Amino acid sequence: MAKPTIVQVARLAGVSNSTVSRCLNQPENVDRKTLARVRKVIEEIGYRPNLLAQNFRRGQSDIVLVVVHNVGASIFSDILDGIRAVLGSRFSVILMESRAEAQGHARFIDLLVAKQVVGVILLCASPTFDPRLIGGSDHQPRLPVVIGLEPVSADLADLPSVHIDNHRAAHDATTYLIDIGHREITFVSGEKGSLITADRERGFADAMTQAGCTDLAILHGDLSIQGGMAAAHRLLTRAIRPTALFCANDDIALGVMSVAAQLGIAVPDDLSVMGFDDTVYAATANPPLSTVAQPTREVGERTAKQLLHALDHPGEEAHLTEILPHRLIIRKSTARPRQS
Amino acid sequence: MAKPTIVQVARLAGVSNSTVSRCLNQPENVDRKTLARVRKVIEEIGYRPNLLAQNFRRGQSDIVLVVVHNVGASIFSDILDGIRAVLGSRFSVILMESRAEAQGHARFIDLLVAKQVVGVILLCASPTFDPRLIGGSDHQPRLPVVIGLEPVSADLADLPSVHIDNHRAAHDATTYLIDIGHREITFVSGEKGSLITADRERGFADAMTQAGCTDLAILHGDLSIQGGMAAAHRLLTRAIRPTALFCANDDIALGVMSVAAQLGIAVPDDLSVMGFDDTVYAATANPPLSTVAQPTREVGERTAKQLLHALDHPGEEAHLTEILPHRLIIRKSTARPRQS
DNA sequence: CTGAAAGCGCTTACAG
DNA sequence: CTGAAAGCGCTTACAG
Numbered sequence: 001m002a003k004p005t006i007v008q009v010a011r012l013a014g015v016s017n018s019t020v021s022r023c024l025n026q027p028e029n030v031d032r033k034t035l036a037r038v039r040k041v042i043e044e045i046g047y048r049p050n051l052l053a054q055n056f057r058r059g060q061s062d063i064v065l066v067v068v069h070n071v072g073a074s075i076f077s078d079i080l081d082g083i084r085a086v087l088g089s090r091f092s093v094i095l096m097e098s099r100a101e102a103q104g105h106a107r108f109i110d111l112l113v114a115k116q117v118v119g120v121i122l123l124c125a126s127p128t129f130d131p132r133l134i135g136g137s138d139h140q141p142r143l144p145v146v147i148g149l150e151p152v153s154a155d156l157a158d159l160p161s162v163h164i165d166n167h168r169a170a171h172d173a174t175t176y177l178i179d180i181g182h183r184e185i186t187f188v189s190g191e192k193g194s195l196i197t198a199d200r201e202r203g204f205a206d207a208m209t210q211a212g213c214t215d216l217a218i219l220h221g222d223l224s225i226q227g228g229m230a231a232a233h234r235l236l237t238r239a240i241r242p243t244a245l246f247c248a249n250d251d252i253a254l255g256v257m258s259v260a261a262q263l264g265i266a267v268p269d270d271l272s273v274m275g276f277d278d279t280v281y282a283a284t285a286n287p288p289l290s291t292v293a294q295p296t297r298e299v300g301e302r303t304a305k306q307l308l309h310a311l312d313h314p315g316e317e318a319h320l321t322e323i324l325p326h327r328l329i330i331r332k333s334t335a336r337p338r339q340s
Numbered sequence: 341m342a343k344p345t346i347v348q349v350a351r352l353a354g355v356s357n358s359t360v361s362r363c364l365n366q367p368e369n370v371d372r373k374t375l376a377r378v379r380k381v382i383e384e385i386g387y388r389p390n391l392l393a394q395n396f397r398r399g400q401s402d403i404v405l406v407v408v409h410n411v412g413a414s415i416f417s418d419i420l421d422g423i424r425a426v427l428g429s430r431f432s433v434i435l436m437e438s439r440a441e442a443q444g445h446a447r448f449i450d451l452l453v454a455k456q457v458v459g460v461i462l463l464c465a466s467p468t469f470d471p472r473l474i475g476g477s478d479h480q481p482r483l484p485v486v487i488g489l490e491p492v493s494a495d496l497a498d499l500p501s502v503h504i505d506n507h508r509a510a511h512d513a514t515t516y517l518i519d520i521g522h523r524e525i526t527f528v529s530g531e532k533g534s535l536i537t538a539d540r541e542r543g544f545a546d547a548m549t550q551a552g553c554t555d556l557a558i559l560h561g562d563l564s565i566q567g568g569m570a571a572a573h574r575l576l577t578r579a580i581r582p583t584a585l586f587c588a589n590d591d592i593a594l595g596v597m598s599v600a601a602q603l604g605i606a607v608p609d610d611l612s613v614m615g616f617d618d619t620v621y622a623a624t625a626n627p628p629l630s631t632v633a634q635p636t637r638e639v640g641e642r643t644a645k646q647l648l649h650a651l652d653h654p655g656e657e658a659h660l661t662e663i664l665p666h667r668l669i670i671r672k673s674t675a676r677p678r679q680s
Numbered sequence: 681c682t683g684a685a686a687g688c689g690c691t692t693a694c695a696g
Numbered sequence: 697c698t699g700a701a702a703g704c705g706c707t708t709a710c711a712g
Contacts, residue, residue, distance in 0.1 A: 016683045053705035056396040077412030095435035225624055258624035284565055284598035286626035356699045393689035
């Protein structure tokens with residue numbers, strides 16, 4: 001009545017454990033008749049290999065861990081689709097939220113070190129992740145890690161990564177706003193000093209400077225709807241307002257637009273708003289949000305491909321950084337400023 | 341140079357493996373001086389127990405698996421916060437997407453059966469999950485499973501679950517629309533026959549019937565922005581339109597509103613739109629979306645508490661179904677119909 | 681193509 | 697409070 005093991009299968013089939021194991025893992029090396037007999041027994045008693053034992057014995061699992069900051073962010077849907085499309089049925093994907101490990105952390109590390117996972121895809125800015133862990137040694141190959149979507153901290157610069165050129169993307173978007181006549185543009189960003197937004201801030205700043213707008217306005221806050229609302233309350237209730245707000249992500253932009261609507265400020269007539277990410281909520285916003293699109297599915301595919309490569313070529317040191325193309329999406333939330 | 345094991349720690353500390361193991365798992369049963377010595381060695385050589393071995397030996401892990409349909413859905417953020425708040429540091433949470441297991445499935449099952457996880461929280465409608473797996477037997481206790489957020493199929497009716505009363509919630513929302521004067525209301529739903537929306541459809545239908553509106557209009561589609569857009573294109577381009585659309589979730593409602601805006605149909609003046617879920621995007625929509633709120637964080641907390649209870653009381657058969665309160669949130673997307 | 685045997689790293693009664 | 701020993705279920709050289 002207890003869960004059947006390889007031993008019972010062997011006994012019932014009249015073969016050794018080894019043979020059963022071979023039937024499972026390298027059936028091509030087993031006599032056809034033996035194989036059939038063993039498989040019949042497996043079927044009959046409903047045997048399933050104990051993964052825990054298997055992983056332990058092999059010293060590794062077939063699980064790829066994907067770390068995201070926050071499960072509810074819609075941008076991850078497509079990325080995961082891409083990842084799974086590439087990984088196929090060879091590996092299972094499990095997810096963890098990095099914010100959950102802020103204090104915990106230890107478990108997360110144990111999981112990696114203990115090789116319950118065979119590789120890691122980090123879709124979150126890196127601070128959470130202790131680079132020492134992937135060091136590896138003579139006997140212990142380093143655990144393959146690929147960073148996707150977000151920029152890479154200096155610590156982890158030697159890891160393969162896949163992302164857009166955030167500096168250039170922000171530069172392009174800012175330049176677009178300047179080109180249509182805006183001069184008073186505020187960049188509504190995330191936390192000060194955060195890696196995620198640093199490149200975007202610099203891109204904004206450089207574009208502004210190049211256009212002769214030396215009075216840089218960057219507002220730090222939170223990369224969320226709430227953050228956008230807070231920023232809007234500060235920026236839009238002043239006597240002199242910027243004519244355009246370039247937001248570090250779409251959630252901020254959505255928060256900004258909702259406050260603008262509350263205050264009776266018309267977008268884009270009185271205020272242009274530009275987002276970043278092109279999440280599913282950008283296109284259906286009212287007005288539809290102009291934004292910078294990241295090729296999310298491709299980010300997923302490419303990170304997974306890099307991981308696969310690392311998995312299949314354990315020796316190679318491939319610090320490949322892939323820069324994927326971004327795309328400016330102009331919808332209805334941006335327009336020439338009124339008085340220009 | 342190889343990864344240190346318990347054996348090396350024992351040798352270096354001059355004790356047996358057993359003692360090292362005890363230092364790790366039941367330090368209160370170890371002499372203070374021994375403990376100190378062993379801990380020092382552990383520290384020095386950077387020993388970390390091999391989780392794979394530990395789990396295998398113990399026959400279980402300390403991981404709780406949370407299954408969601410789609411990682412990108414914002415509703416899961418709060419639920420997971422609630423789950424983790426309750427589970428604390430005693431368990432790690434990993435996530436899997438049920439949609440990914442549509443074909444795969446086998447791996448998912450293996451993971452459960454192999455007890456790589458100690459319990460499961462299902463936040464997705466149940467079809468994906470094969471109830472036979474949790475059967476258990478004399479020697480094998482059933483794996484604790486708690487269903488949260490979504491309604492439970494008949495198959496799994498004996499499992500503990502936590503959700504709102506979807507029938508009543510939809511009934512309340514519909515009644516509200518009727519009370520403010522609407523008679524031509526269409527329910528924009530998900531897939532036909534889907535468990536997720538069945539109760540909401542019935543709640544809508546019952547409220548309509550009770551109000552004497554016998555001509556029921558339910559449109560089936562997809563529970564997404566795209567689905568809402570498609571539905572709106574069908575419903576709003578006709579000569580005779582409903583005066584209100586009650587959508588099975590907020591994403592649909594957002595899709596509907598965006599198409600309405602495109603078509604120049606004013607919400608709520610020409611058309612009332614009601615959502616369901618109260619995701620973070622509802623409040624900032626333009627106009628802000630009236631909807632039905634689910635107590636998401638509480639759903640997470642309660643499912644986790646039920647799981648914890650099941651974990652701590654393996655014998656007890658507690659098929660507790662918890663019905664949590666919903667809340668009607670009236671914002672600006674609903675109003676009296678024009679001609680009433 | 682198959683089997684006997686060792687062993688992965690840990691835990692757990694059982695003695696002492 | 698501590699140690700010697702068995703064993704969890706599987707895989708993997710090594711013989712044959």
